[in-house]
Amino acid sequence: MINRKATAVWKGTGKEGTGTISTQSTVLENTQYSFNTRFADGKGTNPxxxxxxxxxxxxxxxxAFELNAAGFTADELDATATxxxxxxxxxxxKSAIExxxxxxxLSAEKFAEIADKAKKECPISQLLNAEITMNAELI
Structure with a gap:
């Protein structure tokens, strides 16, 4: 079992309050979030x-793991999730992966098969209770 943790501290009301998020790795350390960073264009992050x-x-x-298992190594994988x-x-x-x-x-057909498997089996995909789409381009 691998455990990772993050901490959120919130002060005040939902709309006027502010919070900070910190991660175990300290990559995020007291990083600001608020109503504005979640629902408008305020400075900071959001869930x-x-x-x-x-x-x-x-x-x-x-x-990358699935490609390697099939005998391929990517030069680059540029993934964006919205x-x-x-x-x-x-x-x-929804989470839309580009x-x-x-x-x-790697053939386009084999690429599509491997990318679809990764989309379905990545742990975060399995965690989300949402539609997951993917637009994958082999360049």
Whole structure:
């Protein structure tokens, strides 16, 4: 079992309050978040942005492992995840992955098969209770 943790400290009301997020690795340390960073364009982070980063990173690493298992090594995997929060429902409804991949000697058909497997099996994909889409391009 591997355990990772992050801490959020919030002070005040939901709309006027402010918070900080810190991670075990200290990559984020007392990083600001607030109503404005979540629902407007304020300075700081927000939970959805952090989920998007986690999904993009997890997917890219899972894809690298799957490519290696199939006998390929990527020169570069450029993955972007866009998380969609529906404020009316109060839930994340979608994660859309955009992928540009440079993988020598890999056919488009095999690439699509491996990328789809990584999309379905990466731990963050399995965690999300949302639609997960992918637009994958082999360049």
């Amino acid at each position: 959805e942005e952090l989920v998007a980063a986690a999904h993009a990173g997890c997917f890219a690493m899972k894809l 998380i969609s929060l529906d404020p009316a429902k109060g839930q994340i409804v 992928l540009k991949a440079k993988v020598p000697d």
